Amino acid sequence: VTRQIQEHEQGSALREQMSGYKRMRRQHQKQLLALENKLKSEMDEHQLRLDKELETQRNNFSSEADKLSKKHQAILEKE
16 A cells, blocks of 8 residues: 555656746746747837848938039039
8 A cells, every 4th residue: 555655656756847847838838938038029129220221321322422523513613
């Protein structure tokens, strides 16, 4: 009878350990998913900021090129 009780307790301990492991695994998966979502939103935010900055730089360079072109044209006409 004592042997059966010990076997039962060992089996119970193993089941408890396995359920703890499964619970930790689910929790870890949930944390990973949350972190992935957070990082994806941050990456999207950075991408938008970079796109906006690129567009601003393009506009600045375009207006600068127009100014230089007009200046160059004026110098050529003067000569």
